[in-house]
Amino acid sequence: MLLTSIDPFVQEFERQFNQLTRQTAAGAAMPMDGVRRADDVVLRFDLPGIDPASVEVTVDRGVLTVSARREEEYAENDRLFVRERTMGTFTRRVYLSEHLDADAIEAAYDNGVLAVRIPVLERAKPRKIEIQHSGDGPKAIHR
Template structure:
């Protein structure tokens, strides 16, 4: 089972405010939009990361927590005179708590057209299965 912690982002914002860091300014990313759904015997997580260098993307699993992080750099040419600058740059980070029924060794990821796709397989023991019922063909008499 995959568990999503909706309060994880709230905790991160609170930690940032308490630490004196500015979260979600006009130049840093506010969040990494993502979808999470189940297909057959695996989960699929897709996250929007437009303009992110694929080499900066990191997907890791540690102690039952899946962490997605990425970096989008800004143009650092000092000779540029900005007329408008509305695109976000900086670090993105999301974390999900994985349940007991996840095969963390089988997690795979790909990045295409600005979308990170992570496939999270269920462990064999967590997959639904049919249980056979054994029975004998002999008839037993019930004594009174």
């Protein structure tokens, strides 16, 4: 029998990373880092040059959506001769695990980085399991 260690958070982030790779190839990426901590998950999105008022974070039926808009205005006499920066609306969707508390999500925007904190539900947090000893009485587990 082969036993493996399964972390649903790592599996979800690997899936999201694979999706990001496909999005990047299509030219529509909003780079994201995901960090799993004991009590929460923190997602950080790079949004350089984005007006904070244009950033919107929503959650609906287990899907976190981050949207932002970058617009650039040119004066009437400006002539654009190079355009490498992407303008327009950027959207990123992240499917949340049922182990996360979607009702307690917090978001903050600072220096072009949007940080979204999602608490881990109490039932999903690691906990210590008491080990019964054979001398503890009739509660010992037998198969």
